[in-house]
Amino acid sequence: MKKLINSADSVVTDALRGLAAAHPDLRVDVKNQFVARASGPRRGKVGLVSGGGSGHEPLHAGFVGYGMLDAACPGEIFTSPVPDQVIAASSAVDGGAGVLHVVKNYTGDVLNFGMAAELCADEGVEVATVVVDDDVAVRDSLYTAGRRGTGATVFVEKIAGAAAEAGAPLAEVRRVAEEVNSRSRSFGVALSACTTPAAGVPTFELGDDEVELGIGIHGEPGRTRSAMRGARELVRVAMDALHEDMPLDGDVLVMVNGMGGTPLIELYVAFAEVAAYLEEKGATLSRNLVGDYITSLDMQGFSVTACLLTPELTRLWDAPVQTPALRWGR
Amino acid sequence: MKKLINSADSVVTDALRGLAAAHPDLRVDVKNQFVARASGPRRGKVGLVSGGGSGHEPLHAGFVGYGMLDAACPGEIFTSPVPDQVIAASSAVDGGAGVLHVVKNYTGDVLNFGMAAELCADEGVEVATVVVDDDVAVRDSLYTAGRRGTGATVFVEKIAGAAAEAGAPLAEVRRVAEEVNSRSRSFGVALSACTTPAAGVPTFELGDDEVELGIGIHGEPGRTRSAMRGARELVRVAMDALHEDMPLDGDVLVMVNGMGGTPLIELYVAFAEVAAYLEEKGATLSRNLVGDYITSLDMQGFSVTACLLTPELTRLWDAPVQTPALRWGR
Numbered sequence: 174m175k176k177l178i179n180s181a182d183s184v185v186t187d188a189l190r191g192l193a194a195a196h197p198d199l200r201v202d203v204k205n206q207f208v209a210r211a212s213g214p215r216r217g218k219v220g221l222v223s224g225g226g227s228g229h230e231p232l233h234a235g236f237v238g239y240g241m242l243d244a245a246c247p248g249e250i251f252t253s254p255v256p257d258q259v260i261a262a263s264s265a266v267d268g269g270a271g272v273l274h275v276v277k278n279y280t281g282d283v284l285n286f287g288m289a290a291e292l293c294a295d296e297g298v299e300v301a302t303v304v305v306d307d308d309v310a311v312r313d314s315l316y317t318a319g320r321r322g323t324g325a326t327v328f329v330e331k332i333a334g335a336a337a338e339a340g341a342p343l344a345e346v347r348r349v350a351e352e353v354n355s356r357s358r359s360f361g362v363a364l365s366a367c368t369t370p371a372a373g374v375p376t377f378e379l380g381d382d383e384v385e386l387g388i389g390i391h392g393e394p395g396r397t398r399s400a401m402r403g404a405r406e407l408v409r410v411a412m413d414a415l416h417e418d419m420p421l422d423g424d425v426l427v428m429v430n431g432m433g434g435t436p437l438i439e440l441y442v443a444f445a446e447v448a449a450y451l452e453e454k455g456a457t458l459s460r461n462l463v464g465d466y467i468t469s470l471d472m473q474g475f476s477v478t479a480c481l482l483t484p485e486l487t488r489l490w491d492a493p494v495q496t497p498a499l500r501w502g503r
Numbered sequence: 504m505k506k507l508i509n510s511a512d513s514v515v516t517d518a519l520r521g522l523a524a525a526h527p528d529l530r531v532d533v534k535n536q537f538v539a540r541a542s543g544p545r546r547g548k549v550g551l552v553s554g555g556g557s558g559h560e561p562l563h564a565g566f567v568g569y570g571m572l573d574a575a576c577p578g579e580i581f582t583s584p585v586p587d588q589v590i591a592a593s594s595a596v597d598g599g600a601g602v603l604h605v606v607k608n609y610t611g612d613v614l615n616f617g618m619a620a621e622l623c624a625d626e627g628v629e630v631a632t633v634v635v636d637d638d639v640a641v642r643d644s645l646y647t648a649g650r651r652g653t654g655a656t657v658f659v660e661k662i663a664g665a666a667a668e669a670g671a672p673l674a675e676v677r678r679v680a681e682e683v684n685s686r687s688r689s690f691g692v693a694l695s696a697c698t699t700p701a702a703g704v705p706t707f708e709l710g711d712d713e714v715e716l717g718i719g720i721h722g723e724p725g726r727t728r729s730a731m732r733g734a735r736e737l738v739r740v741a742m743d744a745l746h747e748d749m750p751l752d753g754d755v756l757v758m759v760n761g762m763g764g765t766p767l768i769e770l771y772v773a774f775a776e777v778a779a780y781l782e783e784k785g786a787t788l789s790r791n792l793v794g795d796y797i798t799s800l801d802m803q804g805f806s807v808t809a810c811l812l813t814p815e816l817t818r819l820w821d822a823p824v825q826t827p828a829l830r831w832g833r
Binding site: 174175176177178179180184185187188189190191192194195227228230231235364365381382384401403404405407433434435436437438439440441442443444445446447448458461463465468470471473474475500501 | 505506507508509510515517518519520521522524525557558560561565694695711712714731733734735737763764765767768769770772773774775776777778788791793795798800801803804805825830831
């Protein structure tokens with residue numbers, strides 16, 4: 174195992190130091206392990222806080238900035254942030270209008286954000302929570318009761334972030350976030366396993382001509398293992414899984430996401446097949462992202478996330494955003 | 504070897520179809536194999552055309568758009584574009600003020616762009632050329648007489664693109680491009696080899712605890728092979744190589760670039776070390792990029808590119824840019 178790190182113990186804090194050096198418009202609190210906007214909370218604006226295990230970069234810290242998150246709490250690699258991180262971040266970004274926690278549906282995350290929310294309430298910070306559970310691959314999994322939260326998190330953070338930026342109150346920001354989640358579905362395919370710095374060996378074994386269909390973002394098992402196939406066939410498996418769960422029609426926002434080790438040229442090959450699939454189903458490819466947005470360290474593979482847009486969601490998607498990993502419109 | 508492709512023969516054209524589907528503001532000519540701005544040439548504006556082998560995405564097609572390239576010509580994987588592509592692209596973007604070719608210093612690229620430039624002149628399109636040769640690792644290499652062109656290409660395309668957008672004439676755009684190249688240095692480190700779709704096996708062998716110092720972007724040999732080390736030591740090797748060739752002082756633009764298979768969290772770990780190195784040398788980390796900008800398929804590793812800024816170059820760097828892979832300021 175070769176990793177561009179100093180030590181497995183320091184990888185998260187070392188990366189936070191790098192983030193601080195690269196992005197002066199972020200306030201990186203290495204000690205309390207959270208990342209916020211350097212500009213501080215805006216009075217009367219709902220704060221958006223997310224977080225989760227590290228190893229999925231640019232999620233979440235890469236999405237802190239104007240029009241998206243106010244703060245992110247990175248846990249250790251593939252490990253939930255602790256409540257203290259979430260409390261510190263929530264307090265730091267509260268502008269008096271409350272804070273929305275965007276939580277991916279993993280047992281540890283839900284538990285720790287839940288504890289943090291209670292303690293925030295004790296301190297006078299109003300917290301609402303949206304739990305993202307878009308992954309159609311499996312009903313329960315190693316770390317999850319119910320569906321896992323994956324790619325839709327990016328959509329929720331962008332769209333709810335735009336609503337908060339526009340001045341929507343907490344209940345409304347939560348409603349929008351829940352609507353995005355309820356209209357989004359994801360499915361992932363692994364061509365290789367990933368290796369955590371601490372373990373030093375791949376999280377699972379995958380044969381030279383095998384793929385894992387429905388992979389989780391920590392390498393947890395999907396629906397089935399199958400023989401390696403071409404991009405067209407793999408994309409069809411993923412898109413069929415989405416379409417069977419939520420018929421794809423109307424205006425669709427699609428993300429073809431790389432798992433971290435997949436060359437960008439291959440993601441565009443996959444995106445061409447996604448576009449062809451949507452055309453075949455009569456859906457309109459309205460907006461898209463192609464690239465690495467929610468990764469699994471060095472895993473090779475991809476996921477597809479689709480969201481059925483409404484005029485309101487489209488407008489919020491198009492609103493300006495200025496973060497390290499997503500930016501347009503200003 | 505597992506790749507998310509339909510076939511080794513169709514990977515470039517399949518990816519171009521994906522690019523077309525993802526970016527309606529690009530005109531993707533799959534038949535003539537070039538990518539241009541959908542808005543067409545602007546009368547009186549110098550056109551910027553680049554290109555080179557595919558497998559380095561987002562370079563070059565990901566940099567087509569306002570404030571940067573007018574067109575890109577992707578060759579087959581790790582293979583120079585043919586003159587016909589370059590001629591078609593140059594003709595398509597000529598707004599009557601001439602066209603600058605941005606060429607990385609590889610024998611095939613220099614030859615084919617040179618032939619294209621002569622044929623363009625015959626057709627009445629004035630062409631100037633800048634050859635990028637920033638890689639300090641080796642003097643000559645497998646595919647190069649003189650230094651290889653690598654990360655500085657991104658800086659040249661951004662900064663010369665801004666000059667062209669601002670209305671500078673061809674000679675001036677070329678001067679700026681050459682200034683950026685002359686003030687930039689790069690050095691790359693491979694933790695793993697890459698695998699081309701056609702070959703199906705790694706381009707070279709690298710032991711489990713070895714790294715290649717001074718790697719080329721096609722996997723061509725660097726200065727030396729060494730034992731694997733921590734991020735701090737690897738970054739120091741790279742930064743020392745830059746600093747010995749061009750003392751790093753004043754305002755520096757730095758890119759920490761992933762080779763394609765490197766997790767973003769590791770690039771930020773490396774960037775923290777780059778920032779510490781510059782501070783030690785008394786240089787000012789003025790602007791930066793951290794991410795995958797000039798890749799080598801699935802290779803794991805990184806490169807560092809530094810450019811000694813001037814007030815003019817800083818202003819042009821900060822100018823608005825709107826491309827798939829680089830965007831800010833509007």
